[in-house]
Amino acid sequence: MTDHSTPLVKLENVNKHFGALHVLKDINLTVSRGEVLVVIGPSGGGKSTLCRAINRLETIDGGQIVFDGRPLPAEGKALAALRSEVGMVFQSFNLFAHKTIRENVTLGPVKVRGIARDKANARAMELLERVGIAAQADKYPAQLSGGQQQRVAIARALAMDPKMILFDEPTSALDPEMVQEVLDVMVALARDGMTMVVVTHEMGFARKAANRVVFMAEGQIVEESTPDEFFTNARTERAKDFLSKILTH
Ligand SMILES: Nc1ncnc2c1ncn2[C@@H]1O[C@H](COP(=O)(O)OP(=O)(O)O)[C@@H](O)[C@H]1O
Numbered sequence: 001m002t003d004h005s006t007p008l009v010k011l012e013n014v015n016k017h018f019g020a021l022h023v024l025k026d027i028n029l030t031v032s033r034g035e036v037l038v039v040i041g042p043s044g045g046g047k048s049t050l051c052r053a054i055n056r057l058e059t060i061d062g063g064q065i066v067f068d069g070r071p072l073p074a075e076g077k078a079l080a081a082l083r084s085e086v087g088m089v090f091q092s093f094n095l096f097a098h099k100t101i102r103e104n105v106t107l108g109p110v111k112v113r114g115i116a117r118d119k120a121n122a123r124a125m126e127l128l129e130r131v132g133i134a135a136q137a138d139k140y141p142a143q144l145s146g147g148q149q150q151r152v153a154i155a156r157a158l159a160m161d162p163k164m165i166l167f168d169e170p171t172s173a174l175d176p177e178m179v180q181e182v183l184d185v186m187v188a189l190a191r192d193g194m195t196m197v198v199v200t201h202e203m204g205f206a207r208k209a210a211n212r213v214v215f216m217a218e219g220q221i222v223e224e225s226t227p228d229e230f231f232t233n234a235r236t237e238r239a240k241d242f243l244s245k246i247l248t249h
Pocket residue numbers: 018021023041042043044045046047048049050
């Protein structure tokens with residue numbers, strides 16, 4: 001039973017420490033269904049930890065995270081279900097090197113969801129088509145460019161029919177000429193209504209696809225605004241300083 005009027009994700013006073021290091025400080029944040037939220041900010045600010053906390057790859061030590069109306073499960077079947085509902089695309093594509101592109105995309109649906117192989121294969125081909133790499137389906141990851149591998153990683157996430165996808169700097173390990181092909185796929189996903197949290201410094205993507213930008217530094221949400229507002233008229237010195245650095249290099 002899904003109540004579409006509630007946010008898909010709600011973080012309330014979320015705190016997280018790594019030993020003495022306070023990495024998430026009283027984070028309050030909601031992500032609505034169909035929303036594209038861009039998270040931007042300096043390295044070490046807690047962006048990856050925030051993403052990892054949302055699909056419980058990291059535990060939190062204060063506050064709560066509610067996903068689709070329920071507190072995040074701690075373990076067991078409910079946790080496995082959560083992981084299959086929240087897709088994740090990392091900077092390093094994390095494809096299985098000894099499996100073909102198609103196998104990489106069908107693995108989750110077959111193993112976790114129990115989908116019949118024929119059906120999973122057909123769906124994988126559809127998704128590979130959608131991200132523009134159906135012709136590579138029988139190749140292995142190492143035979144593909146970085147941009148192509150990242151598009152496979154997106155198809156793999158989509159194969160689980162997730163309720164949302166978290167992208168953690170999906171283009172920052174790519175050669176510059178491959179960034180756009182990945183961003184184009186992400187923009188198309190956003191237009192199709194996928195709920196997305198995207199850690200990225202790609203301003204073009206933020207302006208084209210984001211509903212909201214959150215600027216995070218030192219474990220805190222420092223600023224929250226529309227992309228336009230943020231990139232043309234950031235309110236805090238911390239954000240202005242950060243922007244001056246990414247805009248001039
Ligand atoms: N597993 C870990 N153990 C200890 N410290 C960590 C761990 N993961 C991240 N950190 C630290 O937490 C802080 C936030 O890291 P992270 O969330 O990766 O930031 P960002 O993604 O914004 O660069 C950094 O100081 C980082 O070194």
